[in-house]
Amino acid sequence: MKDKTKRKLVPWLFLTPFLVLFIIFMAYPTIYSIVISFTNFRAGKFNFVGWANFKFVFNDATFLKAVGNTFILMLIQVPIQTFLCVVLANFLNIARLKLKGMFRMLSFTPVLIDAVSYSIVFSLFFSNDPASLANTALGLFGVQPVEWVNMVWPARILLVIAVTWRWTGYNSIIILGGLQNISHDLYEAAELDGAGPVKQFFAITIPSIKPVILFSVVLSVTGTLQLFTEPNLITSGGPVNSTLTIVQYLYNTGFKAFSYGVASAGAYVLAIMIAILTFIQMRVTKEKD
Amino acid sequence: MKTKTGIAIFLSAALALTMAGCGGAASSSTAASTAASAAASTAATGGSDIHVASWNNAADNLSEIAEKFNAEHGDNGKVIIDYVDSDYSKLKPALAAGSGVPDIFQTQNRDIPAFYNNYGLEAFLDISDIIDADASNWVGFALETCKAEDGKYYAIPWDIGPVAMYYRTDIFEANGIDPATLTTYDKYIEAGKKLKAAGDYYVEAFNYSGSTSRDQFMIYLNQLGGQYYDADGKVKLDSDEMLQATELVKKFMDAGVVMDIPNAWDDRIAAINDGKLVSFVYPAWYMGTMKNSCADLAGKWAITTMPAFEEGGNTTSNAGGSILAVSSTTANPQLCKDFLEYAMKSNDGNDVNTKYGEFPSYTPAYDTSYFKEANDYYGGLKVNTIFAEQTGVPATTWGPYFVDVDESMKTAVGDIILNGADPATAWAAATKDAQGKIDLKG
Numbered sequence: 001m002k003d004k005t006k007r008k009l010v011p012w013l014f015l016t017p018f019l020v021l022f023i024i025f026m027a028y029p030t031i032y033s034i035v036i037s038f039t040n041f042r043a044g045k046f047n048f049v050g051w052a053n054f055k056f057v058f059n060d061a062t063f064l065k066a067v068g069n070t071f072i073l074m075l076i077q078v079p080i081q082t083f084l085c086v087v088l089a090n091f092l093n094i095a096r097l098k099l100k101g102m103f104r105m106l107s108f109t110p111v112l113i114d115a116v117s118y119s120i121v122f123s124l125f126f127s128n129d130p131a132s133l134a135n136t137a138l139g140l141f142g143v144q145p146v147e148w149v150n151m152v153w154p155a156r157i158l159l160v161i162a163v164t165w166r167w168t169g170y171n172s173i174i175i176l177g178g179l180q181n182i183s184h185d186l187y188e189a190a191e192l193d194g195a196g197p198v199k200q201f202f203a204i205t206i207p208s209i210k211p212v213i214l215f216s217v218v219l220s221v222t223g224t225l226q227l228f229t230e231p232n233l234i235t236s237g238g239p240v241n242s243t244l245t246i247v248q249y250l251y252n253t254g255f256k257a258f259s260y261g262v263a264s265a266g267a268y269v270l271a272i273m274i275a276i277l278t279f280i281q282m283r284v285t286k287e288k289d
Numbered sequence: 290m291k292t293k294t295g296i297a298i299f300l301s302a303a304l305a306l307t308m309a310g311c312g313g314a315a316s317s318s319t320a321a322s323t324a325a326s327a328a329a330s331t332a333a334t335g336g337s338d339i340h341v342a343s344w345n346n347a348a349d350n351l352s353e354i355a356e357k358f359n360a361e362h363g364d365n366g367k368v369i370i371d372y373v374d375s376d377y378s379k380l381k382p383a384l385a386a387g388s389g390v391p392d393i394f395q396t397q398n399r400d401i402p403a404f405y406n407n408y409g410l411e412a413f414l415d416i417s418d419i420i421d422a423d424a425s426n427w428v429g430f431a432l433e434t435c436k437a438e439d440g441k442y443y444a445i446p447w448d449i450g451p452v453a454m455y456y457r458t459d460i461f462e463a464n465g466i467d468p469a470t471l472t473t474y475d476k477y478i479e480a481g482k483k484l485k486a487a488g489d490y491y492v493e494a495f496n497y498s499g500s501t502s503r504d505q506f507m508i509y510l511n512q513l514g515g516q517y518y519d520a521d522g523k524v525k526l527d528s529d530e531m532l533q534a535t536e537l538v539k540k541f542m543d544a545g546v547v548m549d550i551p552n553a554w555d556d557r558i559a560a561i562n563d564g565k566l567v568s569f570v571y572p573a574w575y576m577g578t579m580k581n582s583c584a585d586l587a588g589k590w591a592i593t594t595m596p597a598f599e600e601g602g603n604t605t606s607n608a609g610g611s612i613l614a615v616s617s618t619t620a621n622p623q624l625c626k627d628f629l630e631y632a633m634k635s636n637d638g639n640d641v642n643t644k645y646g647e648f649p650s651y652t653p654a655y656d657t658s659y660f661k662e663a664n665d666y667y668g669g670l671k672v673n674t675i676f677a678e679q680t681g682v683p684a685t686t687w688g689p690y691f692v693d694v695d696e697s698m699k700t701a702v703g704d705i706i707l708n709g710a711d712p713a714t715a716w717a718a719a720t721k722d723a724q725g726k727i728d729l730k731g
Contacts (some may be wrong), residue, residue, distance in 0.1 A: 040731050043409030044387070047731065056729050061722065062700070128551050149551050150497055150707055238500035240703030241546060257692050258407050259730065260385075 037264035046261075053265035063266060064243050066249040067273075069156075073245070074224040077160045082217055084168045089175035090205070104176070107169030115166075119233035122162045123149075126234070152242040155235045159243055162230050167223065171216040178212030179205065214285045218278060225274055244268050302721075326420065336366035336621040339392035339628065344375045347395060347448075347611065348579050350645035354632045357641070362631070384408045384616075391724045392619040393629070398434045398610045398688040401444050405437050406689045406730075413443035414615040415624055419630050430684035431650035435612055443614055445629050448647035449611035450572030451679035452508050454595045457567040457586075458668055460490065468593050474537055477596045481546030484567060493547040493566045494557050495538065499702025502553030504608055504694070506702065508570060509534035512606035513598065516686055517694050524694055524724040526701065527716035533598070535705060535712040542706070558582045570595045572608045573676040577646020580666050587666045592675055605679045633705060648676060690727050697723035 012019075039046035039054055057063050090095070092104055110118070125133040130145035138146065148154045165248065190200050228247040231237055237244035237252075246266070254263030308390045343351050348370055355368040371391060373379055377400075383389040385408070396404055405413070420442045424432065428610055431446035454477075456468055464487050471477045481492035496502040510517075515530025541547040548565060550556035560566035561583045579590065594604045613633070632638040641653035655677045663669045688694065701719035704710040 040387070041407060042731055044412055045404065049729075049731070052729060056725070060725075088314065114360070123552075128549065147549075150549065201523075236498075236500040238498040238703060240500075240706050241700055252696065255381065256376070256402065257690070257726065258381070258698060259726070262729065282646065 033264040033267060035152045036260050038261070041258065044143060049261065053261040054269070056262055057266050057269060061260075062241060062244070063246075063249055066244045067244045068076075069241075070225060070227065070245045073156060073159060073163075073227065074221060076156070077163055077224055078217060078220045079169065080160065081164045081168050081220060082213060084164065085175050085216060086172040086209075086213065088168060088172040089179055090201075092172065092176050093179045095260055104173065107172055109168045109169065111170045113166075115229040116233060118166060119162065119230050122158070122165075122230075123234045126158045126161075138264060149235050152207055152238050154244045155239060158234060159227075159230055162234060163224065163227065167220065169221065174216050174219075175212050178209035182208045211285060212279065218281045221277055221281070222274055225270065225277070295361060327349050335511045338367045338369055338623055339619060339621050339624050340369050340371050341613070341628075342371045342380060342391035342394040343371055343613075344395065346581070346645055347647060348372045350633065350641060350647050353645075354638050354641045355628070357637060358628055358631050362627060365627070366621050368624070368628050387618070390616040390618050392621065393613050393615050395447070395611050395613055397442075398431065398446065398449075398612050399685075399691045401434060401612050401614060402687050403690050403692055404614065405443065405727070410437055410439065410441075410443060412617055413437075414617045414619060414625065415441050416445060416615055416626055416629065417442045419626050419634070426652050426654060428650040428680045430607065430682060431612075433684040434515045434687060436647045444612040445614075445633050446650040447611045447613055447633060448574055448642065449650045449680065450574050450607050451590045451648060451676045451682075452512075452570060452572050452595055452608055453676060453679055454570050455568060455575070455590060455592055457564075457589055459589050460484065460564075460567045463487075469590070471596050473600055473602070474540070474596045474598060478540060478544045478546055481541075482544055485546055489565055490547060490567045491548040491560070491565055493541050494550045494553075494560055494566050494569055495541070495547055495706070495708045496551065496553040497703070499699045499706065501551065503698050503702050504571070505538060506531070506534055507536055507696065508572075508606045508608045510511065511608065511682055511685060512595070512603055514603070515681055516531060517691070518686055522688070524697075524720050524727065526689070526694070526698065526720045526723065527713055531716055532712055535716070537598070538706070539712075542562055561586065572610075573648040573673075573679075574609060574646055576664075576666070576672065580646065588668055589636070591667050591670055592672050594675070594679070605682050607680070607682045607685075610648075643673060648673070650680075652680075654678075656687040688727070690730060693726040694723045697726070702703060 014180040036046065038048060038050060040049050040053070041047075075269040088107060092100065097103065126148040128145075128147045128150060129135065130139075132144065132145075132148075134148065138144075146154050148158050186204050186208075187200055190204060195203065226247050226249065227245045231243045231245050231248055232251070237248050247270070250263045250266050250270070253259045255265065312727070338451040341351055355370050359367050373391075373394075375397075377396065380391070380394055383391075384404070390412075420427070420432070420435075421610070427446055428449055431449050432442075435442050435444040435446055437443055441586045454468070454471070461468055464484055466480045466483065471480055477492065481490075484490040484492060493505070495505050510530055513530040513533055515528055517524060517526065519525040519528075548560060550560060555568065557569075558578070559596045561579065562585070580587075595606065613629060615622070615629070619625050632642075633649075634651055634653075636654065636659075637655050639649045639651060640657060642649050643657075643660050645656065649655070649660075649723045655673070660673045661671055662673075662679075697719040700722070701710075701715040703710050704715045704718075
């Protein structure tokens with residue numbers, strides 16, 4: 001009896017450090033924010049307000065705009081990045097490639113750079129100033145200087161460029177892992193059957209790495225839905241909220257405007273959206289398997 | 290079953306321990322982040338030390354005052370200045386939790402009503418006694434903002450932002466422009482055109498997208514005597530005054546005499562240092578920034594009265610300023626009050642405030658010899674005296690949640706300037722948006 005108790009207790013003991021931190025910093029805030037999402041905060045007290053915060057969020061033009069912006073960024077950024085990832089991963093997988101290790105390391109480096117630092121560098125490269133790096137480069141091709149953070153689409157494109165720069169290498173390494181799992185025999189057999197490199201790529205490579213690509217897409221979708229640092233530092237959500245993301249809205253509402261209730265309600269709307277999207281993506285993956 | 294209870298007890302004990310650990314860590318890290326205390330070294334300390342949360346230049350300013358104060362009054366605990374960020378990101382959670390609140394903390398004057406509303410007056414210490422003693426000595430609108438609904442003061446006014454026109458004397462002179470003749474904005478804009486024709490010079494800098502600054506709207510609105518609310522206390526941004534202010538902003542832009550500062554604070558400094566921004570209408574607290582961040586241009590700048598909307602019109606306005614509030618959780622209320630009296634009401638304290646460009650709101654300070662001294666950065670002008678004449682503006686009602694009004698203003702400003710939206714429509718939309726957010730807070 002005592003032995004059995006011990007055996008049951010020991011795993012828990014090992015888990016305790018994690019569980020304690022998890023309960024305090026994850027579970028408790030997550031559950032408590034459900035409570036907060038049904039309250040407003042006034043004179044130091046939370047007062048129950050029913051569904052008012054959720055109603056407000058669904059009718060708030062700024063929130064709806066933030067949702068729209070986030071999806072626009074996602075729909076542009078994720079396909080471009082995934083395409084680039086597949087190309088880069090295949091390049092890194094070339095058998096004859098020299099300095100393989102260096103190229104792999106270089107493509108992974110952007111993720112290691114702090115998000116704040118790279119955002120500041122990007123905002124300097126792409127400033128409105130006609131003499132900024134991006135405008136000078138465009139000038140070489142005869143393009144007029146662009147007011148990057150004052151115009152809707154340049155601002156959005158700027159964010160897409162920044163996020164893509166940071167995450168393409170990371171996702172390429174994931175896809176590279178998939179590529180290296182493909183048995184070489186398949187290519188040899190295909191070559192004997194007379195399939196060219198293009199045919200091989202579409203008939204062998206792509207189907208084999210589909211699950212890995214989908215995994216990378218799921219990661220990127222979740223990542224873009226939670227985008228905050230880049231729009232906050234590079235565009236400040238501007239011009240006129242056209243690059244305001246959902247998380248930025250939550251931050252502004254909760255920590256600038258004191259509306260903890262609205263921010264919590266919005267956070268749950270976001271969580272549900274991510275859950276639905278992830279569910280759909282998982283279904284897609286399963287069917288293909 | 291027994292095991293489960295055991296686990297539960299164990300976990301809750303661990304949780305309690307960790308929590309206690311957090312508390313201990315938090316207080317010791319505040320102690321570690323102190324700045325000014327080290328210099329003062331009075332041996333006997335009767336009461337507990339107090340922490341004052343402030344930011345940037347203002348915190349440097351308070352550190353110098355605290356150093357003097359500690360040296361003179363070190364027998365009832367010491368004053369320690371903590372450097373925090375100006376977004377209150379550490380302060381707000383502490384106030385919401387009701388623990389770990391600094392004894393004294395700085396806020397922008399327009400934000401203090403929101404703090405009163407959010408955290409309740411019981412979160413603050415009544416310091417009416419140090420204000421009521423000579424209430425008439427304070428600049429009226431500054432004091433008004435600190436007064437709570439119950440007529441008591443839970444915060445003390447610190448600096449204010451009387452507005453004047455900053456200009457480059459050398460460039461104005463070289464182009465034959467006499468600043469004394471720029472009595473109206475129309476004349477100011479004409480001078481701007483002349484300067485623009487002579488070189489890459491601008492006489493104003495606005496943040497076109499509205500996301501990093503709306504200062505010009507606040508300055509003009511206050512100059513026109515406008516408010517953000519109607520008589521019933523409802524948000525009203527589409528007032529006649531706001532529309533008139535917007536018209537002026539558009540006039541500046543149409544004339545091509547204003548430059549865009551996307552990242553308002555940094556870009557304004559850069560534009561001044563680049564010699565592009567040669568004049569602008571701005572508050573007194575910018576003097577400290579210019580002295581530090583544009584040091585190479587010392588002696589080339591001067592200050593004069595701002596232009597009016599029409600000949601003979603009002604030439605005073607106020608933008609910004611800050612206050613210091615006291616937490617009711619302080620262990621040493623007497624020391625808090627003594628320090629605030631010293632920092633805000635004594636000549637020694639106000640000399641330091643003046644030195645750092647934090648323009649005092651306590652008017653006896655305007656009679657000190659230090660205040661009246663000539664300022665070499667501004668070509669030997671007695672700049673403080675010029676600004677002191679600009680403090681008679683009517684009080685602005687900031688309402689219970691100005692931050693919501695300000696957020697809605699951001700969108701309207703960008704819509705009007707960048708997207709060419711109709712001002713009346715854009716301000717009406719902002720009005721509705723802001724009121725909706727305020728209503729939700731009950």
